[in-house]
Each structure stands twice: as C-alpha cells, then as structure tokens.
Amino acid sequence: MGHEMLNAWLYIGLFTLVAAALPAIAIFLAGLLSPRKPNPIKDATYECGVETVGPAWTQLRVQYYLFALAFLIFDVESVLLFPWAVAYQQLPLFAIVEAIIFLAILVGGLFYAWRKGALNWQ
Amino acid sequence: MTAFWQDPITFLRLWLEGLLLSWGVPASWVLVIRFAVGALLLATAALLLVILQLWLERKLIGRIQDRLGPNRVGPWGLLQPIADVLKIFTKEHITPAGADRVPFNLAPVLSVAAALMVWAVIPFSATVMGADLNVGILYLLAVGALGELAIILAGWGSNNKYALLGALRTVAQLISYSVPMTLSALVPVMFSGSLHLNVITQAQEVWFVVLAPVPALIFLTASVAEVGRAPFDLPEAESELVAGYSVEYSGLKFGFFYVAEFLKAFTVSLIFAVLFLGGWRGPGAEAYPVLGFVYLMLKSGAVYLLMILFRGTLPRFRIDQVMDLNWKVFTPLALILLMVIALADYFLRGTFPFVRVLGLLGINGLAYVVLDRLLSSRERLRRRPVAQPVRPVARPENLITSSDAGGQA
Amino acid sequence: MSALQWVFIIASLITVGAAVMMVASHRMMHAALWLAVALLGVAVIFVTLEASFFAVVQLLVYIGAILILIVFAIMLTQRSTEAGSRLNSLAWGAAGVAGVIWTALTYVFIRWVVSGTPMQELGASFDDVVLLGKALVDAEGFAVPFEVASVLLLAALIGAVYIAFERKGEGS
Structure with a gap:
C-alpha cells in the first residue's frame, strides 16, 4: 500500500493540473488572437431573438428534484454494494443472499415510486 | 532489457530515468518529472x-x-478539422452581460479536464498505465460527476434562463443514466474481485461481454446517454430547447464544449473496451506489450464506430422517453440482473469454465427474452388502432341515414 | 515538512476557506459552488490519509449526488437566485453555540490524539476494500447496519414521493 497508492494519486494530481492547464492555456491564446468588440446588443443574453424580459430566474418543477433524489438513493446503494462486489468471489451463500435482500428492498422502493407516478417526466 | 519495439513506452521511460539519475537528480524528483512528462x-x-x-x-x-462529407481540404478532407480548429481560435469570446465570470470561464475548462482525467487510470498495455489506482472503476464514475458540475457551472454562469433550464435538464438526464451505468459496472467488479482496472483486464480470460452481455449492453447504452450522444442528444438539439447550456458561449470556449463531447465519446468506448472487451488482452499481448496497446485501440475504435452508427441511423428520443427508458427499463433490469447473476455465479463458480460461460449466457438470454416479452406486451396495451372499423350504432343522429355501414332506420 | 504535510495544509486551508465563503455568500448558488470546493478539499484530505476508496466515494456521492440535489433544491426555491443578505435574527446566538461546540470538540480531540497511537504502516498486500466488503456482510460484522441502511434509503425514497405527490393538488 503505502507509497504505491500515494504515487498513483500524485500522478492523478499532476494529470489533473495538466488536464486543466491545457484547455486554459488554449483559451488564453485564443483570447489573444481573437478580436474584442463588445457592444450592448451583442452582449445581451439570447432569448429567441427578442429582448430579455425579467431577471434570469427559473421556476423548476419538483420532478427534477425527485429524479435527483432517486439518483442519490441509488448512488448510495451502489456505493455500499461495491465493497461487497469486490469481496464477492470469497463470500459464502449467506452473504450473497444478504446483498439480494438489500437490492430487493430498493427494487421495491423503485416500484413504489413508479406506481405513484413519481418517475414520469410530466 | 526490453527492446524498443516490444514496449516503446517502458523503454523511453527507463531511458529518461537513467538520464536524469546520471545527471544527479534525486530519485523523488525523477518520479515527479517522469509523471509530469x-x-x-x-x-x-x-x-x-x-x-x-x-x-x-x-x-x-x-x-x-x-x-461525401468533407473532401476539399487536404486528401479526403483530412485537414478539415485543422482548418476548423484554426477558425475557432480566431472567433471572438463574447461574455454575456451580467454573466458570473468565474463559473462562466471555468465551465469549458472543467468539462474537458473531467473527460481527460479518465485517461489517467486506463491500462493501455500490460506495462503501461498512468496511475496504478486500486479504486480505478469508482474513479471513472466519480470523474463523471465533475463533468456534471461543469454543465451546471455553464448554465448558471451564462445569466440566461434558457441556458440554466437546459443545463438542469441535461444534468437530470446525466444523473439518471448514472444509475444503470454504476449498477452494471458492478458486474465486472464481481467477476474479477477488484476495483483496479488492470486486474479487471487481466481477469478476462473470457471477455466479460460474453459472460454478461445484457449488463454490458446496459452499460454501453447508459454510457451513450451519459455522453449526450444520439439518440440521447436532446441537450444539444437546436430545434428542441433554444440551445441548451452552451448557448452563450462563442469562440474556443464553445469549441471546448464540442471537444469535450467527442473526447467523452471516445473515452466511454475506451472504458467499455477495458471493462467488457478484455482491454489490452489478446494473443501475444503479455510478451509484446505494444500489441496490447494496439488491441485496446482496435477494440475501442470498434465501439466508437458503433456509436457513430447509432448517431447516423437512430432518431432522437424525447426527454420523457429518455427518462422512462432509464427508470422503468434499465434500472429495474440492472437491479434484477445483478441479483440473478450474483446467485447464479455462486453456483457456477466452481464448475468448468465452459459450463460457467454457458450458464451465464443462458441466464442473460433468458433475461433478454423476458424483457422483450414484457416490453412488447406493454406496447400492445398502449397501441390503439388509428382507424376503427365502422360499426353501426343506434344513435339519435343516425336514425335517418343511408351509410353503407348499414344505419338502421 | 514533507510534501504530504504541505498537501494537507493547503487542502485544509482551501476547505476551511471555502466553508467560510459558503456561509458568507450573498447568493445561494454561490454558496452551493463554494460547498463543492469544500467537498473537493475533503476528498484531497482523504487521499493524504491513503483512503482511496473514501476519496472517490466522497467525489461520487457528495459532489455527484448531494451537491446536485442541493442545486436543484435551490432552483426550486422561488427568488433564491437573487442576491439577498438578510441575516437571521438568531444568527449571532447560533454562532455562539457553534463556537462552544467547536471548543469542546477540539479539547476532546487533543486529549484523545496525544495519548493515541501513530498511524501504522500497512503491508503491501493489505487490500482495504475487500476487507470492508467482507465486514459489511459478516453476520458478526456490519450485516445488520447494512440491511438497515437499505431500509433507511427506502424510507427516504418513500418520504420524498409522499411529500411531492400528496401535495400535488397545491401545484409543484
């Protein structure tokens, strides 16, 4: 463990810096090369070709929130299942049944949400 | 000592290390320089x-x-992308009035960076790998989350309610498809017993796409939706929603959103090849690591070609179809298949490889048939005939009629 | 000072700074973005502790799910995108309570760590994720909390559906 893991993360850290620097430098260079002629009409935000009306606010539907919540729940569920999956080859049948119960409970939740119409877009 | 042709990257790395050490550079710095290069x-x-x-x-x-596609600039239009890049470098960077500067400028950089960061953990051959991370597969999924953050930044930073709405809708699609993707990514982990991508590659004596074709297909489709490519490309459909999260961007900033999309598409093909198609494995790949790299590129290229085919042939899905497909088909399917495969592989684990392959293939085939039946029965329920055959009905208005359906007077 | 300590110091400064900015922001969306920075800082601290699994889980769950949930919740709230600096009348009282709790926790941790053991060097073949997996399903381990966690998630899902849909008559 020890140093190998830290070395791996060091590489990832360096790679992140490079991956962020390359586009940033390119955009900077392009900024130098491109013309800069701002005027109020060009800078106005786009609204189907008409003048902007009102501040930029949006009233979201609760549907988005439900999708995000469902995603959160299944995300946490998957994260709890990953260690089990890693140990899977060495586990007895009891452990596998446990995970099946875990999954089944959440499948039940999914079907409940489905029946209640929480998963419809409109 | 490895010859150059067998393993060029390792050869170059050893040469560079030797060179730096002979200059008296301390060992830890050699490591950092090697990593940076x-x-x-x-x-x-x-x-x-x-x-x-x-x-x-x-x-x-x-x-x-x-x-024909581009064919003017260079032989077969090969220089066309270079011409496009040069053009986009010289376009003006318009910042919309009232835009939030930091998120606005950070978004394209973060989008490309998130797509690039995946390449750090991919095993390119038996000996060449960026970061030897023992939680590689989770890292792939986590970096996708950073990409979603970039989209939110873009939508918010544009000070445009349509951009914001488009961004949130895109993010809703992306996070929804993360679920079946994460769930079916559990299958290679189960089979290989590790989160380390190189271990998963090395465990694929039989490619995992053969052992678990349906989870592989779910993973592929969910990845295509994650990237926002056709037929799931509602986020970038001009006719649908003004223009989505990148509407206020111009010049190279917009160019980088475009680059990020293509990069993600290939990255996803690469990931699929590593997880399900055996990565760099192939005849002679251990002895000649260069071959491993070639195999990996061929496999991901094939998957990418498949994705181009999808784009060119399939019509676009509506947003409600997209969400339905995810939550009502893929997620339950992935969950149930996970349970079934977990149970089945426990019993098939000790048997001969041939029996195991056949058993798992059989289960996948069964799942496919059951799914097909379920979906077509739902379709039949929903489908209503467009034209009803005319039936004589005794109603006040047609008492006195001479229709050929036989209105009874 | 080794490089690792420098990384820890920088990451901690960024995390604490982002947390302060999050509380001090005038616009909720800015607060959410500062939260993202703070969570990234925490992930880096996990890395310095060689807890790779938890670092990626932090990224995946906190930044990938919880942050997005918070952003959607902010968007659901009317007029939350406007700038507003109305300080809650209880703000100073709350700050006082938080200060007291912080002092108490710091005292406890200092007393605890000083007499504690230093971090042990783990062997190269130590695979933490496998052990975690086995522990999660071990009957004498964490099997019951494992199953209870899924029931908790189910409760969250049902609760959200109920709240969103039993009030459907009042509009979304």
Whole structure:
C-alpha cells in the first residue's frame, strides 16, 4: 500500500493540473488572437431573438428534484454494494443472499415510486 | 532489457530515468518529472485523437447520409478539422452581460479536464498505465460527476434562463443514466474481485461481454446517454430547447464544449473496451506489450464506430422517453440482473469454465427474452388502432341515414 | 515538512476557506459552488490519509449526488437566485453555540490524539476494500447496519414521493 497508492494519486494530481492547464492555456491564446468588440446588443443574453424580459430566474418543477433524489438513493446503494462486489468471489451463500435482500428492498422502493407516478417526466 | 519495439513506452521511460539519475537528480524528483512528462504526453495524445475523431465522424455520417462529407481540404478532407480548429481560435469570446465570470470561464475548462482525467487510470498495455489506482472503476464514475458540475457551472454562469433550464435538464438526464451505468459496472467488479482496472483486464480470460452481455449492453447504452450522444442528444438539439447550456458561449470556449463531447465519446468506448472487451488482452499481448496497446485501440475504435452508427441511423428520443427508458427499463433490469447473476455465479463458480460461460449466457438470454416479452406486451396495451372499423350504432343522429355501414332506420 | 504535510495544509486551508465563503455568500448558488470546493478539499484530505476508496466515494456521492440535489433544491426555491443578505435574527446566538461546540470538540480531540497511537504502516498486500466488503456482510460484522441502511434509503425514497405527490393538488 503505502507509497504505491500515494504515487498513483500524485500522478492523478499532476494529470489533473495538466488536464486543466491545457484547455486554459488554449483559451488564453485564443483570447489573444481573437478580436474584442463588445457592444450592448451583442452582449445581451439570447432569448429567441427578442429582448430579455425579467431577471434570469427559473421556476423548476419538483420532478427534477425527485429524479435527483432517486439518483442519490441509488448512488448510495451502489456505493455500499461495491465493497461487497469486490469481496464477492470469497463470500459464502449467506452473504450473497444478504446483498439480494438489500437490492430487493430498493427494487421495491423503485416500484413504489413508479406506481405513484413519481418517475414520469410530466 | 526490453527492446524498443516490444514496449516503446517502458523503454523511453527507463531511458529518461537513467538520464536524469546520471545527471544527479534525486530519485523523488525523477518520479515527479517522469509523471509530469507522462501526463503531458497522454493528455496531448488524447486531444490530438479528438481531431482525428472529428474528421472520421463527419466523413462517416456523411456517407451514412449518402453524401461525401468533407473532401476539399487536404486528401479526403483530412485537414478539415485543422482548418476548423484554426477558425475557432480566431472567433471572438463574447461574455454575456451580467454573466458570473468565474463559473462562466471555468465551465469549458472543467468539462474537458473531467473527460481527460479518465485517461489517467486506463491500462493501455500490460506495462503501461498512468496511475496504478486500486479504486480505478469508482474513479471513472466519480470523474463523471465533475463533468456534471461543469454543465451546471455553464448554465448558471451564462445569466440566461434558457441556458440554466437546459443545463438542469441535461444534468437530470446525466444523473439518471448514472444509475444503470454504476449498477452494471458492478458486474465486472464481481467477476474479477477488484476495483483496479488492470486486474479487471487481466481477469478476462473470457471477455466479460460474453459472460454478461445484457449488463454490458446496459452499460454501453447508459454510457451513450451519459455522453449526450444520439439518440440521447436532446441537450444539444437546436430545434428542441433554444440551445441548451452552451448557448452563450462563442469562440474556443464553445469549441471546448464540442471537444469535450467527442473526447467523452471516445473515452466511454475506451472504458467499455477495458471493462467488457478484455482491454489490452489478446494473443501475444503479455510478451509484446505494444500489441496490447494496439488491441485496446482496435477494440475501442470498434465501439466508437458503433456509436457513430447509432448517431447516423437512430432518431432522437424525447426527454420523457429518455427518462422512462432509464427508470422503468434499465434500472429495474440492472437491479434484477445483478441479483440473478450474483446467485447464479455462486453456483457456477466452481464448475468448468465452459459450463460457467454457458450458464451465464443462458441466464442473460433468458433475461433478454423476458424483457422483450414484457416490453412488447406493454406496447400492445398502449397501441390503439388509428382507424376503427365502422360499426353501426343506434344513435339519435343516425336514425335517418343511408351509410353503407348499414344505419338502421 | 514533507510534501504530504504541505498537501494537507493547503487542502485544509482551501476547505476551511471555502466553508467560510459558503456561509458568507450573498447568493445561494454561490454558496452551493463554494460547498463543492469544500467537498473537493475533503476528498484531497482523504487521499493524504491513503483512503482511496473514501476519496472517490466522497467525489461520487457528495459532489455527484448531494451537491446536485442541493442545486436543484435551490432552483426550486422561488427568488433564491437573487442576491439577498438578510441575516437571521438568531444568527449571532447560533454562532455562539457553534463556537462552544467547536471548543469542546477540539479539547476532546487533543486529549484523545496525544495519548493515541501513530498511524501504522500497512503491508503491501493489505487490500482495504475487500476487507470492508467482507465486514459489511459478516453476520458478526456490519450485516445488520447494512440491511438497515437499505431500509433507511427506502424510507427516504418513500418520504420524498409522499411529500411531492400528496401535495400535488397545491401545484409543484
């Protein structure tokens, strides 16, 4: 463990810096090369070709929130299942049944949400 | 000592290390320099690959649509992407009035960076790998989350309610498809017993796509939706929602959103090849690591071609169809298959490989047939005939009628 | 000072700074973005502790799911995108309570760590994720909390559906 893991993360850290620097430098260079002629009409935000009306606010539907919540729940569920999956080859049948119960409970939740119409877009 | 042709990257790495050490550079610095050079080369190679992708995609889509695609700039239009890049470098960077500067400018950089960061953990051959991370697969999924954050930044920073709405809708699609993707990514982990991508590759004596074709298909489809490619490309459909999260961007900033999309497409093909198609495995790949790299590129290239085919042939899904498909088909399917495969593989684990393969294939086939039946029965329920045969009905208004359906007077 | 300590110091400064900015922001969306920075800082601290699994889980769950949930919740709230600096009348009282709790926790941790053991060097073949997996399903381990966690998630899902849909008559 020890140093190998830290070395791996060091590489990832360096790679992140490079991956962020390359586009940033390119955009900077392009900024130098491109013309800069701002005027109020060009800078106005786009609204189907008409003048902007009102501040930029949006009233979201609760549907988005439900999708995000469902995603959160299944995300946490998957994260709890990953260690089990890693140990899977060495586990007895009891452990596998446990995970099946875990999954089944959440499948039940999914079907409940489905029946209640929480998963419809409109 | 490895010859150059067997394993060029390792050969170069050892040469560089030897050179630096002979200059008296301390060992820890050698490591950092080696990592930095490797990272720079890999990131640059990935971005150059995108240029090739731009050409390939336009040519192929053109052919699918019975036209030639770019053919003026350079032989077979090969220099077309370079011309496009040069053009976009010189376009003005318009910042909309009232835009939030930091999120607005950070978004394209973060989008590309998130797509690039995946390349750091991919095993390119038996000996060449960026970061030897023992939680590689989770890292792939986590970096996708950073990409979603970039989209939110873009939508918010544009000070445009349509951009914001488009961004949130896109993010809703992306996070929804993360669920079946994460769930079916559990299958290679189960089979190989590790989160480390190189271990998963090495465990694929039989490719995992053979052992678990349906989870592989779910993973592939969910990845295509994650990237926002056709037929799930509602986020970038001009006719649908003004223009989505990148509407206020111009010049190279917009160019980088475009680059990020193509990069993600190839990255996803690469991931699928590693997880399900055996990665760099192939005849002679251990002895000649270079072959491993070639195999990996061929496999991901094949998957990428498949994705181009999807784009050119399938009509776009509506947003409600997209969400339905995810939550009502893929997620339950992935969950149930996970349970079934977990149970089945426990019993098939000790048997001969042949029996195991057949058993798992059988289960997948069964799942496919059951799913097919379920979906077609739902379709039949929903489908209503467009034209009813005319039936005589005793109603006040047709008492006195001479229709040929026989209105009874 | 080794490089690792420098990384820890920088990451901690960024995390604490982002947390302060999050509380001090005038616009809720800015607060959410500062939260993202703070969570990234925490992930880096996990890395310095060689807890790779938890670092990626932090990224995946906190930044990938919880942050997005918070952003959607902010968007659901009317007029939350406007700038507003109305300080809650209880703000100073709350700050006082938080200060007291912080002092108490710091005292406890200092007393605890000083007499504690230093971090042990783990062997190269130590695979933490496998052990975690086995522990999660071990009957004498964490099997019951494992199953209870899924029931908790189910409760969250049902609760959200109920709240969103039983009030459907009042509009979304």
